[in-house]
Amino acid sequence: xxxxxxxxxxxMDGQAPKPTSIPVTDNTVWADASPLLDAACIGLRYGExxxxxxxxxxxxxxxxxxxxxxxxxxxxCRYYSIDEAIENGAAxxxxxxxxxxxxxxxxxxxDHLLACEAAWHKGHSLxxxxxxxIYLLRLDRTASHALLHSYGRVxxxxxxxxxxxxxxxxxxxxxxxxxxxxxxxxxxxxxxxxLSMLNAVEETxxxxxxxxxxxxxxxxxxxxxxxxxxxxxxxxxxxxxxLCRLRFRKHFFHVLTCMKRPQGRGLELARKHIASCxxxxxxxxxxxxxxxxCSGESCEDDIDDKTTASGREPIGFDASLNSRLSAPTPPRxxxxxxxxxxxxxxxxxxxxxxxxxSYSLDPHLENLLRFVVQFQKSQPDLxxxxxxxxxxxxxxxxxxxxxxxxxxxxAAALPEATKNHDIQKNESILQLGQCYYIxxxxxxxxxxxxxxxxxxxxxxxxILQDWRVIYLQLELALRNEFGEVSSSSNDENICMKxxxxxxxxxxxxxxxxxxxxxxxxxxxxxxxxxxxxxVYWYSYAVLIKLAEKxxxxxxxxxxxxxxxxxxxxxxxxxLVRESRIPPAVLFLxxxxxxxxxxxxxxxALRNEFMILQSPSPFNTEQEKFVQHFELLQRACIPDxxxxxxxxxxxxxxxxxxxVMYNYFKDAQRIAKEVKSSFSNDPDRLAELxxxxxxxxxxxxxxxxxxxxxxxDPSLKVSFEFSHHPFFATxxxxxS
Amino acid sequence: MDASxxxxxxxxxxxxxxxxxGGEHHLPLIMSLVDQELSxxxxxxxxxxxxxxxxxxSFLAFHKGKCVGTVVCKMGEHRNTFRGYIAMLVVIKPYRxxxxxxxxxxxxxxxxxxxxxxxxxxxxxxTNKGAxxxxxxxxxxxxxxxxxxxxxxxxxxxLKLLFxxxxxxxxxxxxxxxxxxxEHTDLDNT
Numbered sequence: 001x002x003x004x005x006x007x008x009x010x011x012m013d014g015q016a017p018k019p020t021s022i023p024v025t026d027n028t029v030w031a032d033a034s035p036l037l038d039a040a041c042i043g044l045r046y047g048e049x050x051x052x053x054x055x056x057x058x059x060x061x062x063x064x065x066x067x068x069x070x071x072x073x074x075x076x077c078r079y080y081s082i083d084e085a086i087e088n089g090a091a092x093x094x095x096x097x098x099x100x101x102x103x104x105x106x107x108x109x110x111d112h113l114l115a116c117e118a119a120w121h122k123g124h125s126l127x128x129x130x131x132x133x134i135y136l137l138r139l140d141r142t143a144s145h146a147l148l149h150s151y152g153r154v155x156x157x158x159x160x161x162x163x164x165x166x167x168x169x170x171x172x173x174x175x176x177x178x179x180x181x182x183x184x185x186x187x188x189x190x191x192x193x194x195l196s197m198l199n200a201v202e203e204t205x206x207x208x209x210x211x212x213x214x215x216x217x218x219x220x221x222x223x224x225x226x227x228x229x230x231x232x233x234x235x236x237x238x239x240x241x242x243l244c245r246l247r248f249r250k251h252f253f254h255v256l257t258c259m260k261r262p263q264g265r266g267l268e269l270a271r272k273h274i275a276s277c278x279x280x281x282x283x284x285x286x287x288x289x290x291x292x293x294c295s296g297e298s299c300e301d302d303i304d305d306k307t308t309a310s311g312r313e314p315i316g317f318d319a320s321l322n323s324r325l326s327a328p329t330p331p332r333x334x335x336x337x338x339x340x341x342x343x344x345x346x347x348x349x350x351x352x353x354x355x356x357x358s359y360s361l362d363p364h365l366e367n368l369l370r371f372v373v374q375f376q377k378s379q380p381d382l383x384x385x386x387x388x389x390x391x392x393x394x395x396x397x398x399x400x401x402x403x404x405x406x407x408x409x410x411a412a413a414l415p416e417a418t419k420n421h422d423i424q425k426n427e428s429i430l431q432l433g434q435c436y437y438i439x440x441x442x443x444x445x446x447x448x449x450x451x452x453x454x455x456x457x458x459x460x461x462x463i464l465q466d467w468r469v470i471y472l473q474l475e476l477a478l479r480n481e482f483g484e485v486s487s488s489s490n491d492e493n494i495c496m497k498x499x500x501x502x503x504x505x506x507x508x509x510x511x512x513x514x515x516x517x518x519x520x521x522x523x524x525x526x527x528x529x530x531x532x533x534x535v536y537w538y539s540y541a542v543l544i545k546l547a548e549k550x551x552x553x554x555x556x557x558x559x560x561x562x563x564x565x566x567x568x569x570x571x572x573x574x575l576v577r578e579s580r581i582p583p584a585v586l587f588l589x590x591x592x593x594x595x596x597x598x599x600x601x602x603x604a605l606r607n608e609f610m611i612l613q614s615p616s617p618f619n620t621e622q623e624k625f626v627q628h629f630e631l632l633q634r635a636c637i638p639d640x641x642x643x644x645x646x647x648x649x650x651x652x653x654x655x656x657x658x659v660m661y662n663y664f665k666d667a668q669r670i671a672k673e674v675k676s677s678f679s680n681d682p683d684r685l686a687e688l689x690x691x692x693x694x695x696x697x698x699x700x701x702x703x704x705x706x707x708x709x710x711x712d713p714s715l716k717v718s719f720e721f722s723h724h725p726f727f728a729t730x731x732x733x734x735s
Numbered sequence: 736m737d738a739s740x741x742x743x744x745x746x747x748x749x750x751x752x753x754x755x756x757g758g759e760h761h762l763p764l765i766m767s768l769v770d771q772e773l774s775x776x777x778x779x780x781x782x783x784x785x786x787x788x789x790x791x792x793s794f795l796a797f798h799k800g801k802c803v804g805t806v807v808c809k810m811g812e813h814r815n816t817f818r819g820y821i822a823m824l825v826v827i828k829p830y831r832x833x834x835x836x837x838x839x840x841x842x843x844x845x846x847x848x849x850x851x852x853x854x855x856x857x858x859x860x861x862t863n864k865g866a867x868x869x870x871x872x873x874x875x876x877x878x879x880x881x882x883x884x885x886x887x888x889x890x891x892x893x894l895k896l897l898f899x900x901x902x903x904x905x906x907x908x909x910x911x912x913x914x915x916x917x918e919h920t921d922l923d924n925t
C-alpha cells in the first residue's frame with residue numbers, strides 16, 4: 001500500500017482525489033518499514049501484547065476497535081472508497097436510459113432516503129443513514145438529473161436545518177450520534193435556493209400531469225412538453241407519485257424555517273405547512289399500490305419490511321463507504337426503518353410539532369410546566385423535543401419574549417402592582433449573584449424538562465441540590481436583612497414581601513421537581529414491586545410539603561394583596577374565600593390520599609401476608625431505601641424522611657384499621673368535589689377521572705382482602721398501572 | 736425463553752464445580768463461551784484486561800469437565816467509592832434456569848465485598864427479564880435508565896447493589912472505571 005499514496009479523505013468538491021505525497025527534505029527520508037512489521041508479526045504470538053510504561057492492558061483494550069475498517073484489517077468492504085463505488089457503477093447518472101425505469105428508481109431513492117432520515121431521527125448517525133446515499137455524497141454528479149439533484153439539495157438543506165435545531169438544544173451522550181457530521185458534505189453552495197429548484201421541477205411535473213390528463217380526455221394540448229417518461233399508461237401515476245413526494249419535502253422545509261423564527265412568530269404558518277405535509281404523506285402512502293403494481297416484481301410477503309413503496313431495493317446506497325471516512329461511526333450494521341414505519345414516524349413527528357405550534361405561549365410558569373409534562377406523555381422524539389426546548393428558552397427569555405425574572409415574580413404570585421417598580425428599586429437586596437442564579441436554575445429546569453425521560457430524571461435528581469442551596473441562601477439573606485422585624489417602613493415591608501414570596505415559590509418549585517423525579521421512576525420502570533411501598537411513602541412525604549407550600553404561596557399572595565390596600569374590608573365573601581382550600585391544593589390532596597392509601601395497603605400486605613418482600617443475601621431494605629432516595633436525602637427533601645421514620649409509619653399497618661380509615665374513599669370524595677373547578681381544563685378533568693378510577697378499584701380491593709385475605713390463601717394480589725402511570729391499582733386474583 | 740423447546744441438560748446441583756480463574760488455561764474457555772453466546776465482539780485484550788488484573792473476581796462453572804458458565808468482573812475506585820463491576824455473565828443454554836448464574840455472580844460479589852467494595856454495578860438490557868430478576872433477588876436496584884444504550888436502540892438499566900455500610904479497608908488497586916460495554920445472556924428465572 002506504500003505506493004498508493006492517495007489520500008483516503010476523498011475531496012468533497014466532486015473531483016477525483018489528487019495523489020499526495022510528503023516530500024523528502026534535508027532531515028527526512030523515506031524508509032520501507034515492511035520488514036520491521038513482518039518481523040514483529042512473527043515475533044508476537046496470537047494474543048500477546050507489548051507491555052510498555054504507557055501501553056498497558058487498559059490501553060490495549062481501549063485502542064482496539066473491532067470491526068472498524070480503519071483499525072480492523074480483517075473487515076472486508078465491497079468498496080474501499082466512494083470513487084471506487086462510483087467507478088463500479090454503484091450510482092449511475094442517469095439511473096437508467098429507459099426513462100420509465102429511471103423515474104421508478106428515482107422514486108425508490110426518495111423513499112429509501114425518507115426511511116434513512118427517519119432512522120437518523122430515531123438515533124443513528126447521519127453517516128450510516130441519509131449519507132449512505134452515494135448520490136448525496138457527490139451531489140454535483142447529479143446536476144444533469146433535475147429531479148434527483150433538486151431532491152438531494154432539499155434533503156441536504158433539511159438535514160442541516162434539523163441538525164442545527166438539535167445541536168442548539170440540550171443533548172447529551174445518549175443522543176450524540178445524531179449530531180456527528182465529521183467528513184460529511186452537509187454544506188452545499190446554493191442550498192438556500194434549493195426550494196426554488198424544487199419548485200421548478202414541481203412545476204414541470206405538474207404540467208406533465210396536466211398534459212397527460214388532457215391527452216387522456218382527448219383534448220388538444222398546446223404545450224410542447226416532453227412527458228416525464230415514455231409509457232403513457234403510467235404517466236399519471238408516476239407524476240402524482242412524484243408530486244406528493246416533492247411537495248412533502250417543500251412543506252417540511254417550510255415547517256422547519258417557520259418554527260425557527262424567533263419568539264414563536266412563525267408558529268401559525270408552520271401549522272399550515274404541517275397540515276400540508278400530513279396530507280402529502282397520505283398521498284405518498286396511497287401511491288404505494290400503483291408503484292408496486294408497475295414494479296414488475298412478484299408480491300412478496302415481507303413488503304412491509306421494505307424501505308421503498310414499490311418494494312424494490314434502491315440503487316445507489318452503501319452504508320459501509322462512510323466507515324472509512326467518518327470518525328466515530330459505530331462499526332455495527334444498523335437497520336434502516338421500513339418505509340411504512342418511516343412514514344408513521346413523520347406523521348407522529350408532525351403531530352408533535354403541531355402541538356408545539358398550537359401552544360398559547362402562556363406566560364404563567366405553572367401552566368407551562370403542566371404543558372411540557374403533558375406533551376412528554378406522548379413520548380415525542382428528539383427532533384420534536386429539541387424544537388420545544390428552543391421555543392421555550394431563547395436569548396435568556398421565555399419564548400424569547402418574557403424576561404425570566406418577570407416570569408418568576410408572576411409564578412411567585414406577587415401582586416401585579418408590586419412587580420416592576422419595587423423590584424427595580426430593591427434589586428440590590430436580592431444580591432445580583434443570587435438573582436442571576438435563580439434565572440439560570442429556571443432556564444435549566446425548562447431545558448431539562450424537554451429531554452428524554454431517562455436523562456431527565458437523572459438531571460432532575462441532580463438539580464435538587466442546587467434549588468435547595470438557593471433556598472437556604474435566600475432564607476439566610478431574609479433573616480439577615482429583616483431579622484424578626486414584623487413591620488417597619490413601607491419600603492422595607494415590600495422588600496420583605498418580595499423575598500418571602502420568592503422564597504416560598506422556590507420551595508414549592510423544589511418539591512415539584514422532587515415529585516416529578518419520583519413519578520418518572522414509575523414511567524421508567526425503575527422500581528420493583530417490593531419497593532413500591534417505600535416509594536409511595538416518600539412521595540406522600542414530598543406531596544404533603546408541595547401542597548403546604550402551594551397553599552402557603554396562595555395565602556401569602558392573598559395577604560399581600562390585602563395589605564396593599566386592595567381589599568378595604570373583609571367582606572363575608574372574602575372570609576369564605578380565605579377559609580376555602582384552593583382547587584390546586586385540593587388536587588394535590590387527592591394525590592396525597594392515594595399515595596398514603598397505597599403505602600399503607602402495601603405495608604399491610606407485607607405485615608399480614610408476608611408478600612412483596614425481597615430478602616437478599618447481600619443487603620437489606622435499608623440499603624435500597626438509601627439508594628433510591630439518596631439525591632432527595634442529600635438535599636433534605638423533605639426533612640426527617642429517614643428509613644427509620646418509614647419503618648415507624650408502616651410497621652403497624654393492618655387491614656382491619658385501613659378499612660376503617662379508608663384513604664381511597666377520601667381521594668374519591670376530593671376528586672368529585674374538585675371537578676367543578678376544572679370544568680374548562682380537559683387535561684385535569686381527564687387526570688381526575690383516572691384518579692377516581694384508581695381510588696375506586698383500590699378501595700374495592702382493600703375491602704376484598706380484608707374480608708377474605710386471611711381465610712383464602714389462594715388469593716394473589718398484584719399491582720398494575722392500568723388506570724394511572726404513577727398510582728398503581730391492586731388486582732386481586734385467585735391463583 | 737421457552738425451556739421446553741430447548742434441549743435441557745440433566746444434572747444435579749452438586750455436580751456443578753465452581754472454580755476461580757486459575758490462569759491462562761482458563762482463558763480460551765471463557766472466550767469461547769462469551770463469543771458463542773453474546774453478540775458483542777471482544778478482542779483478546781479485553782479478556783486479558785479483566786482476568787489478569789482481577790483473577791480473583793472471575794469464576795467458571797464446570798459440569799463433568801465441560802465449562803458451562805462463566806462470570807468476568809473487575810473492581811476499582813470510581814468517584815470516591817470503591818466499586819465492583821460485573822462485565823460478562825454467560826451460562827450455555829442447556830444449563831440455564833438451574834441457579835448456576837446466580838452461584839457464579841454470588842461468588843464474585845462475595846469476593847468484592849471481602850475486598851472492600853462498597854457497591855457493585857452493571858448494565859443490563861431493559862428487556863432481559865431473566866437477568867433483572869436474578870440481580871433483583873441479590874439485592875440490586877435499578878438505579879438509572881440509560882436511553883438507547885445499546886446500538887439496536889434498546890435501553891439499559893444501571894443496576895446497583897449497595898453493601899451495608901461498614902468500616903472500609905481500602906487496599907485494592909486504583910483503577911478508573913472504563914464502563915466497558917458488555918452483555919448478559921437472557922437467563923431464565925430460577
